[in-house]
Amino acid sequence: MKESDLKELEALPHSSTCRLISFKDADVVPGIVPNTFFLIVSGIKPWATMKVELQPLIYIHQPEYWGIEVVGCQSGIGLPMQAPYHVSLDISHARGKLGIEVIGATSRKQIKVP
Numbered sequence: 001m002k003e004s005d006l007k008e009l010e011a012l013p014h015s016s017t018c019r020l021i022s023f024k025d026a027d028v029v030p031g032i033v034p035n036t037f038f039l040i041v042s043g044i045k046p047w048a049t050m051k052v053e054l055q056p057l058i059y060i061h062q063p064e065y066w067g068i069e070v071v072g073c074q075s076g077i078g079l080p081m082q083a084p085y086h087v088s089l090d091i092s093h094a095r096g097k098l099g100i101e102v103i104g105a106t107s108r109k110q111i112k113v114p
Contacts, residue, residue: 003060019105021045021052021072026102026109029090036092038112041070041102048083056094057103066096070104087108 028068045052050072058068068089074092091100091113101112 003107006058006060009058015073017075018073019072021050021101022072022106023070023104023109026111028100028111028113031090031092036090037095039068039089039091039100039111040086041059041088042084042086043070043104044082045085046080046082047072047074048081049064049081050078050085052087054083054087054089056089056091063111064092064098065095065101066094066099067101067103068094070102083101 021043023041025043026039026041028037028039039054041054051074052070052072055069057069057070059066068091070087094100095113099111102109108111
């Protein structure tokens with residue numbers, strides 16, 4: 001990927017249905033296959049009908065800590081009532097030189113990953 005490709009992507013309009021949301025806990029656990037790791041994040045989503053995903057940021061060069069955003073998307077008819085969420089992501093191929101950084105609406109957490 002070239003830097004111009006990234007700038008072109010960043011120039012596109014933002015979605016109106018997705019937002020960064022807060023998280024309570026974020027941990028990295030090893031997989032059963034050697035040298036594999038999974039990020040597990042949990043918290044309370046503001047809408048019960050919201051879909052929560054972990055979205056790795058895009059980089060041209062490997063950073064020290066790879067940013068992973070906690071994103072909640074709401075579509076269709078929504079239920080504005082808080083509900084717990086738990087999501088996971090295979091980070092075996094999306095980690096920085098030292099680890100990852102979980103990015104939520106109100107906080108960030110750096111986690112070292114071997």
